Amino acid sequence: MIKNNMKYTAIRIIAVVFLANVILITLYCNYFLNKSISSGINKTKKEVNNNLITITKILKDETKLNKASLKNISKKYNVEITLKDNNQNIIFTNIKDHNFDYITQEMLTVGNKTYLLVISKQLDISVSGIIKKLLLIELLIILLISSVIIYIVNKRLLRPIVYLRYDMSTYKNGIIPKKRKKKEDLYGIHEHFVNLTHALEEEKEKHNRVIASISHDIKTPLTAILGYTSRIENAKLTNEMKEKYIAKIGSKALSIKEIMDEFDDYLSSSLTSTLHKEQISTKDLFKMLETDYLEDLEDRNIKLRLQNNAKKDNIVLDLNKIKRVFSNIISNSTRHIKEEKGQIVITLSKKEDYYEFTISDSGEGVKEENLHKIFDPLYTTDSSRKISGLGLSICKQIIKLHEGEIFAKNNKEKGLAITFTIKNN
Secondary structure, eight states: OOHHHHHHHHHHHHHHHHHHHHHHHHHHHHIHHHHHHHHHHHHHHHHHHHHHHHHHHHHOOOOOOOOOHHHHHHHTTTOOEEEEEETOOEEEEEEOOSSEEEEEEEEEEEEEEEEEEEEEEEOOOHHHHHHHHHHHHHHHHHHHHHHHHHHHIIIIIIHHHHHHHHHHHHHHTTTTOOSSOOOTHHHHHHHHHHHHHHHHHHHHHHHHHHHHHHHHHHHHHHHHHHHHHHHHHHOOHHHHHHHHHHHHHHHHHHHHHHHHHHHHHHHHHHHOOOOOOOEEEEHHHHHHHHHHHHHHHHTEEEEEEEEESSSTOEEEOOOOHHHHHHHHHHHHHHOOSSSSSSSEEEEEEEEEEEEEEEEESSOOOOOOGGGGGGSSSSSSSTTTTOOOOOOHHHHHHHHHHHOEEEEEOOOOOSEEEEEEEOOOO
């Protein structure tokens, strides 16, 4: 995109330079050079016409024409003269062959004879002078256009690079760059860099939250373990109390292990971008879900309903990762079903170019203002922090690897429905 913009900008600059050069040269020729040449021609014409009148008067007063007087007159008035008789015989001439001459003539009577007087003078036009003027004006035009190009290059190319270099150096010192108002050409690269720094800052903040959450989630059970350990060291405790405290230590240690396992899964999903896809029929996939969850949910007094609307289809996916998605979502649903008899419904529908899975429960649902947060890392509605809040975030990463989307909405009556899609390959 930026490369194309710069290429088109270069083409536009070349076109503008060429057009500007043609226009300026045309204007100079039409309004300055032509006027200068016309003025020189008119001056020569006027001068020659006046000389013709003067010379004619002088020659009329002569009794006899001779070559010496004609030479003197030609020299005095700086013109070239040709004198012809009635038979067009040349009596005298000193006219030379020039490229640009203005010639005028007049009939002259001297004594009893009639002559044709032709006066010529070279026009005040210098080809070399015209070329020199054109070269000079072209040089001035090039200087003018070069100044404009230097200004444009500095403004649109060099200045963004300077800004980018400055922001890169200051970012090393912890100063977050800001976006510039302009969007074109290299400012686009600067904007990409600014967006990158903001994304890095968000990622850094996210990692800080992860570290803070790990510290918080582990600190509580660890504090309890240390407390129970110090109590066990008390010699006055009965064996029954010691066993009770040891059991609590084991329970708290197990909680820490579960939290760490979930963090490991989260990091694994973040770092792993490779899918091991395989083809499986939707019938087999639903049989697998029934085998994995039907009895376990019934033991919890939760009814599982499976609705496969694409029974004849095969679907391509990473089975192990998708099983983790179902596990995390169903586990999340079971925690929020508080009624005596709950229900979880898993539905599959085929759309134009993707498959859509919906897992709906009859639990408490989520406040509307928090729906967009539930897929964020570490977000949880569990105030006791017995879970890390990474389950649905892991689901989001897995679905993203499958080129799909995941979102949630509350059911009309009660409960939450989480929908995710998988591209139809």
